[in-house]
Amino acid sequence: xxxxxxxxxxxxxxxxxxxxxxxxxxxxxxxxxxxxxxxxxxxxxxxxxxxxxxxxxxxxxxxxxxxxxxxxxxxxxxxxxxxxxxxxxxxxxxxxxxxxxxxxxxxxxxxxxxxxxxxxxxxxxxxxxxxxxxxxxxxxxxxxxxxxxxxxxxxxxxxxxxxxxxxxxxxxxxxxxxxxxxxxxxxxxxxxxxxxxxxxxxxxxxxxxxxxxxxxxxxxxxxxxxxxxxxxxxxxxxxxxxxxxxxxxxxxxxxxxxxxxxxxxxxxxxxxxxxxxxxxxxxxxxxxxxxxxxxxxxxxxxxxxxxxxxxxxxxxxxxxxxxxxxxxxxxxxxxxxxxxxxxxxxxxxxxxxxxxxxxxxxxxxxxxxxxxxxxxxxxxxxxxxxxxxxxxxxxxxxxxxxxxxxxxxxxxxxxxxxxxxxxxxxxxxxxxxxxxxxxxxxxxxxxxxxxxxxxxxxxxxxxxxxxxxxxxxxxxxxxxxxxxxxxxxxxxxxxxxxxxxxxxxxxxxxxxxxxxxxxxxxxxxxxxxxxxxxxxxxxxxxxxxxxxxxxxxxxxxxxxxxxxxxxxxxxxxxxxxxxxxxxxxxxxxxxxxxxxxxxxxxxxxxxxxxxxxxxxxxxxxxxxxxxxxxxxxxxxxxxxxxxxxxxxxxxxxxxxxxxxxxxxxxxxxxxxxxxxxxxxxxxxxxxxxxxxxxxxxxxxxxxxxxxxxxxxxxxxxxxxxxxxxxxxxxxxxxxxxxxxxxxxxxxxxxxxxxxxxxxxxxxxxxxxxxxxxxxxxxxxxxxxxxxxxxxxxxxxxxxxxxxx
Amino acid sequence: xxxxxxxxxxxxxxxxxxxxxxxxxxxxxxxxxxxxxxxxxxxxxxxxxxxxxxxxxxxxxxxxxxxxxxxxxxxxxxxxxxxxxxxxxxxxxxxxxxxxxxxxxxxx
Numbered sequence: 001x002x003x004x005x006x007x008x009x010x011x012x013x014x015x016x017x018x019x020x021x022x023x024x025x026x027x028x029x030x031x032x033x034x035x036x037x038x039x040x041x042x043x044x045x046x047x048x049x050x051x052x053x054x055x056x057x058x059x060x061x062x063x064x065x066x067x068x069x070x071x072x073x074x075x076x077x078x079x080x081x082x083x084x085x086x087x088x089x090x091x092x093x094x095x096x097x098x099x100x101x102x103x104x105x106x107x108x109x110x111x112x113x114x115x116x117x118x119x120x121x122x123x124x125x126x127x128x129x130x131x132x133x134x135x136x137x138x139x140x141x142x143x144x145x146x147x148x149x150x151x152x153x154x155x156x157x158x159x160x161x162x163x164x165x166x167x168x169x170x171x172x173x174x175x176x177x178x179x180x181x182x183x184x185x186x187x188x189x190x191x192x193x194x195x196x197x198x199x200x201x202x203x204x205x206x207x208x209x210x211x212x213x214x215x216x217x218x219x220x221x222x223x224x225x226x227x228x229x230x231x232x233x234x235x236x237x238x239x240x241x242x243x244x245x246x247x248x249x250x251x252x253x254x255x256x257x258x259x260x261x262x263x264x265x266x267x268x269x270x271x272x273x274x275x276x277x278x279x280x281x282x283x284x285x286x287x288x289x290x291x292x293x294x295x296x297x298x299x300x301x302x303x304x305x306x307x308x309x310x311x312x313x314x315x316x317x318x319x320x321x322x323x324x325x326x327x328x329x330x331x332x333x334x335x336x337x338x339x340x341x342x343x344x345x346x347x348x349x350x351x352x353x354x355x356x357x358x359x360x361x362x363x364x365x366x367x368x369x370x371x372x373x374x375x376x377x378x379x380x381x382x383x384x385x386x387x388x389x390x391x392x393x394x395x396x397x398x399x400x401x402x403x404x405x406x407x408x409x410x411x412x413x414x415x416x417x418x419x420x421x422x423x424x425x426x427x428x429x430x431x432x433x434x435x436x437x438x439x440x441x442x443x444x445x446x447x448x449x450x451x452x453x454x455x456x457x458x459x460x461x462x463x464x465x466x467x468x469x470x471x472x473x474x475x476x477x478x479x480x481x482x483x484x485x486x487x488x489x490x491x492x493x494x495x496x497x498x499x500x501x502x503x504x505x506x507x508x509x510x511x512x513x514x515x516x517x518x519x520x521x522x523x524x525x526x527x528x529x530x531x532x533x534x535x536x537x538x539x540x541x542x543x544x545x546x547x548x549x550x551x552x553x554x555x556x557x558x559x560x561x562x563x564x565x566x567x568x569x570x571x572x573x574x575x576x577x578x579x580x581x582x583x584x585x586x587x588x589x590x591x592x593x594x595x596x597x598x599x600x601x602x603x604x605x606x607x608x609x610x611x612x613x614x615x616x617x618x619x620x621x622x623x624x625x626x627x628x629x630x631x632x633x634x635x636x637x638x639x640x641x642x643x644x645x646x647x648x649x650x651x652x653x654x655x656x657x658x659x660x661x662x663x664x665x666x667x668x669x670x671x672x673x674x675x676x677x678x679x680x681x682x683x684x685x686x687x688x689x690x691x692x693x694x695x696x697x698x699x700x701x702x703x704x705x706x707x708x709x710x711x712x713x714x715x716x717x718x719x720x721x722x723x724x725x726x727x728x729x730x731x732x733x734x735x736x737x738x739x740x741x742x743x744x745x746x747x748x749x750x751x752x753x754x755x756x757x758x759x760x761x762x763x764x765x766x767x768x769x770x771x772x773x774x775x776x777x778x779x780x781x782x783x784x785x786x787x788x789x790x791x792x793x794x795x796x797x798x799x800x801x802x803x804x
Numbered sequence: 805x806x807x808x809x810x811x812x813x814x815x816x817x818x819x820x821x822x823x824x825x826x827x828x829x830x831x832x833x834x835x836x837x838x839x840x841x842x843x844x845x846x847x848x849x850x851x852x853x854x855x856x857x858x859x860x861x862x863x864x865x866x867x868x869x870x871x872x873x874x875x876x877x878x879x880x881x882x883x884x885x886x887x888x889x890x891x892x893x894x895x896x897x898x899x900x901x902x903x904x905x906x907x908x909x910x911x912x
Contacts, residue, residue, distance in 0.1 A: 095902050118908065125905050132898045161890030187897070195885045216904045217897050225885070229877035245896040250882035263876050275872050286879045297870040327867060364861055 011040055018049060027057035051080035059089070067093040086110070088118050100129055104139030104146075124213045127180035131157070145179050153181040160188050168192070183214040190218075198227050225249050236264050259285050272302035280305075280312050288313075300327045319348040335372045339380070342369050363392035370401065375692050378405050382414070389421070396426050403435055407442075408696070415439055430460050437469060444592070446473060468506070471497045472589060475512050479554045482516065490516060507544065510534030511551045518565075519557055531565050542575035542607060543582045549603055550586075553596040559603065569604075575611040577621065584625045591632040601637050608637055612644035619649055623693070626658040630666065638662040653682035654694045661701065668701050669708035670740070673733025676705070732780050739772040747772060754778055807868050808849030816863075823853055 009017070018033035034050035037043070058073035070093045078084055086106055094103045104126055112120070127146045130136040131154060140147040156171035168188065175185045186208055194201025202225070208218045220238065224230040224246040238246065247257065259282045266274040276298050283291035292313045299305055303325060310316060316324075326341035342365050349362050366388035373380035385402040389395065399422030406415035419436045426432050433456045440449035450473050456466035474497035482490035494516060497509050504510065514530030517523055531548070538544035548566060552559055575583070590597045601608070617625075622645045629638035639662035645655035660679055664670035671679070679698060686695045739747055747768070751758060754775045809816050812826040827850040834842040852866075853859045888896075 092906055095906060121905055121908065125901050128898050128901050132894055157890045157894060161888070161893060163887060184897070191887075191893075195887065198882075198885060201885075213901050213904060214897070216900050220896075225882060227881065229880040229882070232873070232876065239896075239899055241892070241895040241899050245888050245892050248888045248892060249886055250880075251884060251886050252880075252882075256880060260876070260880070263872065267872060275870075279872070279875065286875055290875055290878060294870045294872070294875050297867040300867055301870075323864070327865070360857070361860060361864065364857070364864055368861075368865055 011037060015046075018046075018053075022049070022053060022056070025056070025060070027053045027060055031057060047080050051077050051084075054080070055084075062089065062093055067096045071097060071099065088116055091119065091122065100126070100133065100136055101139050104130075104136050107146075108140050108144060121211065121213060123180040124183065127153075128184070128213055131184075149175050149179045149181050153184055156185070156188055160192065165192060183208050183212045187214055187218065191221075194225070198225070202226060220246075221249075230260075232260060232264055232267065235260060255285060258282075272298060273305070276302050276305045276308070280308055283312060296324075299324045300331055303328045317348075319345055322348060330372070335376065339369045339372050342372075359391045363388040363395070366391070367395070367398060370398075374401070374405060378409055378696070381405055382409065382411075386418075389418075393421070393425055396422070396429055396432065399425070400431055400435060403439065407439065410700075412439070412443055416443070428459050430456065430463065433459070434463070434465055437466065441469065449473075467500055468589075471500050471506055471509055474500070475508060475551075476592070478512065478516070482519070483556045487516070487520065504533065505537060507534045507538035508547050508551060510537060511548050512555070515548075515551055515555050515557060515562065518562060519555065528565050531562055535566055539579075539582075541573075542569070542579040542604070542611070543586060545569050546583055546586055546600055546604060550590055550593070550596060550600040553599050554593055559599075569607055571606075573607050573610075574614050575607060577615045577617055580608075580611055580615055580617065580625070581621060584628045587632055587634065588628045594633055597632060598634060598636075601634055605637060605640065609640050609644075612641050617645075617648070619652060619654070622649070623654050626654060630658060630661055633666065635662040635665050651685065652694075653686045653698065656682040657694055657698050657701070668704035670737065671701075671705060671733075672737040673731060673735075676733055732776055735776040735779060736773050739776055740769055744768075751775055806874075808852045808862065811845055811849035812853070820855060823850070823859075 014033050014037050018030050018037065021027070021030035021033060030053040031050060034046055034053055037046045038050060054073050054077035058070045058077060061073065062070035071090070074090050074093070078086075091103055091106065094100075094106075103122070107122055107126055110119070115122075123146060126136065127150070130146055130150055137147050137150055142148070152171050152174045156168045156175070159165070159168035159171060169192075172185045172188060175181050179185075186204065190201045190204035192201075193204055202222055205218045205222055208214050212218075220234075220242055223234050224238070230246065230250065235243075235246070246252070250256075252260075259278075262278040262282060266278040276295060279286060279291050279294050279298070286294075295305065295309050295313070299309060306316070306321070306324070322341045322344040326338045326345065329335070329338035329341060346362050346365050349358060349365075352358075366384045370381040370384040370388065373384065382402060382405050385398050385405070389398055389402070399418060402418050403415050403422065406412070406418060416439065419432070419439060422432050423429075423436060433452055437449050437452040437456060440446075440452060450470060453466040453469045453473075456463050457470070460466070474493045478490040478493035478497070481487070481493060494509070494513055497506075498513070501509055510530050511534030514527050514532075514534055517527035517530055520527075535544045535548065538547050544566075545568070548562060549559060552561055587597065587601070590600075622641070625641055626638060626645075629635075629641065638658055642655045642659035642662060645652075646659065649655060656678055660671060660675045663675065679701070683695065683698045683702075686692070686698070739750065751768075751771055755771070758771065809818070812823065812830055814822055814826040818826070827846065830846045831843065834846060836843040851858075852862055
């Protein structure tokens with residue numbers, strides 16, 4: 001907007017308006033007002049005002065990117081204030097609009113000490129610009145370094161380009177270290193060196209300082225001419241001139257450029273297909289063998305490329321087709337499909353003529369299938385491992401895995417069979433012997449286990465598990481002898497156990513010896529010393545208390561016998577995580593004495609309940625604890641532990657399963673309808689989870705439940721349940737459980753009321769339970785008469801019409 | 805991505821002895837105390853293909869993840885440094901100089 005005509009205003013008015021425009025940052029208007037004022041009279045304050053308005057306006061337009069206008073405005077300002085210092089910004093505007101001569105002039109006039117740090121970079125920049133534009137030299141006095149060393153530098157570059165190295169080197173020697181051309185000297189030397197030793201030349205480039213105008217160029221070379229090839233992203237970001245230089249140096253032609261263009265497109269697209277195609281299309285340039293290997297590996301991610309692959313590199317054998325497909329399915333996590341294709345691979349291998357057949361490869365694939373299946377479908381893993389060992393019996397790991405899997409599936413017969421086969425192949429293998437010892441012990445084949453432990457100690461005298469097993473066996477015999485009143489024989493067993501623990505590291509042994517001494521009443525001091533020793537070795541606290549109580553019970557002594565020497569745990573005692581984990585191990589070892597174990601744990605239950613609340617147990621800690629407590633039948637403690645675990649890990653299924661398992665005392669048919677429903681929900685939560693341990697347990701429990709129902713009803717509910725509302729099922733199941741658990745006299749009364757005249761007293765227990773289930777159904781409105789007729793028609797001695 | 809055979813510099817059908825020999829040679833070349841990272845790679849490769857069974861397993865169940873950049877770099881490796889002429893060099897050298905300077909001014 002043009003300001004209102006100033007000629008009609010008074011000077012005072014104009015001055016006020018100019019000041020006001022300045023305050024409002026309207027510098028264009030202010031300039032006009034000051035110009036008008038100066039036309040009337042050349043007052044110094046108005047000249048200063050105009051100079052200031054020019055200056056402010058210059059910055060204002062520069063902010064809008066109008067650098068040409070900004071330089072003119074600044075020049076106007078400088079004419080009115082010749083003493084004003086030249087700001088860096090002005091130099092920047094001049095550079096942007098290409099007024100290099102003016103910059104050179106400014107540089108020539110300004111002494112170095114007056115320059116800002118940024119301005120100090122200018123000489124090198126101007127020196128480089130002068131190498132391309134000789135006219136700039138006219139702005140510098142002949143003695144200025146830019147002018148002085150210009151010709152020598154140009155000569156060096158020209159000689160370098162013309163491969164006259166001696167002349168180039170001679171010229172470079174004449175450029176002093178303080179010259180603005182000093183980095184061009186380093187650059188040329190580095191490029192000459194690169195021809196002999198690329199790495200050394202690149203190393204020299206690194207020496208160019210980060211504040212140098214040549215640094216950007218040096219970095220570009222560092223990224224693009226290195227031995228391992230150019231950085232692709234940066235390569236495609238280069239200007240035409242730099243691209244030309246890099247292509248020249250690296251010897252790239254159009255073919256390489258096209259390859260890099262394809263590569264860039266493929267790499268940025270993130271598409272396996274584009275990458276695959278880029279390699280296939282450029283296989284000649286990339287190398288046929290390397291391209292084939294690349295594409296073969298890429299087929300795992302991009303199996304549809306197989307046709308293009310075979311077209312380019314020749315047909316793949318059927319085995320390779322299946323192998324790639326299997327690896328592809330594995331990469332997607334589809335293990336059953338992967339196993340299917342691995343199976344096809346085996347079929348292909350097995351079809352080969354006998355002399356070409358490679359049984360070891362087949363065995364390895366079977367083992368691979370077992371690895372894939374061992375979590376979700378252990379039965380398949382067992383089958384695959386069996387087949388693998390038939391083909392290649394010389395694989396210890398497979399025996400170990402197979403035996404463990406058989407144990408997981410509760411198939412102790414198969415576990416035993418494979419153990420024997422494994423030991424036949426590897427009779428002195430510590431891992432197999434140890435596993436065999438543990439399996440034998442779990443099968444209660446103690447003689448066999450002891451013999452294996454002895455063999456193990458012969459091979460590996462420091463094997464602590466074998467040693468512990470033998471010590472426990474001697475202590476067990478000693479207990480039996482003592483309870484039978486043969487204290488001398490018990491003592492002999494103890495001595496044998498002691499011979500296995502000469503360094504007195506076994507807490508249970510010391511405690512048992514102490515208790516025997518205490519019971520013998522001969523040497524109270526020795527008894528006290530031994531008990532204290534055992535307590536100390538066990539670390540005091542929960543584990544020591546359990547060991548002492550358990551050993552006391554096993555020897556048939558009153559539980560309070562050693563209390564005088566070792567007091568009970570305090571009422572507020574809380575065990576730490578490590579103690580609880582230690583206790584679980586002790587419980588596992590004490591499994592053979594179930595009744596005494598239960599009694600010992602019952603005494604510790606308050607401490608355990610407190611401890612489960614406070615100890616920081618992980619999910620795995622809980623799971624291992626649950627398994628041991630379930631296996632040893634410690635349902636009360638298992639229930640306490642599982643309830644507490646549900647509070648700590650409310651989203652996991654394990655605690656729910658083990659709480660229900662404890663409530664049913666391990667018998668699936670005792671499960672209430674409500675618990676069955678809870679367990680189903682827990683099982684649903686497990687779907688998709690990697691850890692299938694709990695899933696397998698729940699599945700087995702449900703299977704057991706189904707089988708128990710089958711026993712009663714021969715193949716499930718025999719009657720027509722089409723009308724059954726699924727929502728009623730939990731309530732019916734709950735009622736069935738109530739009836740099953742109630743005292744027989746009460747049950748008889750209810751059945752007699754529902755089905756009068758049934759001869760219940762002679763009925764076997766399972767038959768009675770069947771009738772109880774019918775009664776429950778009847779209570780929910782089902783026609784019991786019809787059902788009874790159907791049961792009567794079933795061919796089962798349990799439910800013969802006579803018995804009813 | 806290099807295969808363990810390439811890392812140890814042995815043929816794909818090398819036997820146990822050849823693999824072990826190659827491994828020991830590599831360890832002598834890159835001892836753990838001087839080249840810890842290289843040694844780790846060498847050790848890892850050796851553990852993958854040490855025995856016949858391991859080599860078979862590697863061939864059956866392992867495919868190195870295809871590394872496109874590696875493949876490209878291998879084929880685009882410049883063999884000889886070719887000297888540019890003076891004009892190409894000067895053009896590229898002076899091209900971004902002003903921009904670089906102005907960029908540094910903007911940062912300040």
